[in-house]
Amino acid sequence: MLKSAALLALAAVVTARKCHDLTIPISISARNAVFDLPAPLSEIDVTSFFLGFVHAGINYTDALLTGYKTVSGHYNIAATYCQPDHGPGKALQVLTHGIAFDRSYWDYPFNNHNYSYVAEAVDEQGYSTFTWDRLGVGASSKGNPINEIQQYLEVAALTELSTLLRKGCVKGINAKFSKFVHVGHSFGSAITYNFVNANPDFSDAAVLTGFSQNANFLSGFALGGNFKPVKEIPSLAAKYPAGYVAVPSSVGVNIQFFAPGDFDPKMLASAFANGQPATPGEILTIGAGLSTVNAFRGHLLIATGERDVPFCGGNCSDTTTIQGAFPNLLAFSEILFPNASTFEAAVIPEAGHGLNFGYSHKAAYASIFDFLRSSL
Ligand SMILES: *[C@@H]1O[C@H](CO)[C@@H](O)[C@H](O)[C@H]1NC(C)=O
Ligand SMILES: *[C@@H]1O[C@H](CO)[C@@H](O)[C@H](O)[C@H]1NC(C)=O
């Protein structure tokens, strides 16, 4: 009797939030770049691609660009909707993950979901959340890795999903929201940046995590990953078309996402085991639209780990690359958000690029939810 009551109590704690998986058909189109690049199939092809990408003195995206073409398609997007036990939350957070992961980045199962952003958002803060596997990744539809799966088409996917969510037209979500928060991580922040620029009044607030507008340090990420052809990685080979590229070792994942001293080695092993690939088309369009002055009119937070490699070169407080004109590399973005209701930049002490994976995740979530509490 006692034992089953205890089990029930435990079950009630564990299942506090109600989540279900969705498959959402969408029809979208975007003006994509056309690159003169064969899909890299061998290790040497992949390495040559990354050496081209980091090569000083040229803009590799521009060097390979032959023009632009509208790409259209019908795709299935894999997503998960969560809400508090008692019903829909006070706003819907639309969460877009970055390169090397899928939507589980936001509700990471490691250590009994102890690190989960979704658990914090839904159970502690009373939001609903919508996480999606970016087009081309995880359980969402895949596509041509050069000229189809690019940032432009993924922005179109986020735009369509957001529109369906606001209209209450997503089958399986019996709630209609008037308040939205768009949150991205890394490449997902780039997608979110372009979404809120094109739809400046859609979201009440936006949070760009693992992000800055300083492109000086992407080479650490590009080379540090030791990327290989996806077909050489047994756990991914059957799930992705040839031409995708992935990080083949925990050393690569460590360099890209984890700051020294800020992580449980078992979390690194888990992140490596669950890693997902990227497309060369995504890597070439990672910076698309990011030097554009942003029209967003809601509240804006940029939250990035102090030791983030791709966006801060391992030290967001070193402002040498911007001649010391701002207190840190994130604060620089304020001039690019002239119409935001408020702008905040939070450097998360000791954190790496994978904010949701470090011991520092608590400090990151505290910054984000403090910001949202004062914004909404
Ligand atoms: C590189 O070239 C692309 C394509 O022409 C362009 O969109 C992008 O802004 C360029 N990047 C930089 C840093 O100049
Ligand atoms: C996660 O684990 C830590 C250490 O065991 C604990 O202090 C904390 O309360 C846990 N957090 C959640 C959300 O369960």
Ligand SMILES: *[C@@H]1O[C@H](CO)[C@@H](O)[C@H](O)[C@H]1NC(C)=O
């Ligand atoms: C900011 O708002 C002003 C006034 O509405 C408008 O003229 C300007 O174009 C906006 N800036 C951007 C970058 O959208």
Ligand SMILES: *[C@@H]1O[C@H](CO)[C@@H](O)[C@H](O)[C@H]1NC(C)=O
């Ligand atoms: C980061 O850079 C700043 C400014 O150059 C320097 O004062 C600080 O010691 C650096 N931090 C670390 C952790 O290296």
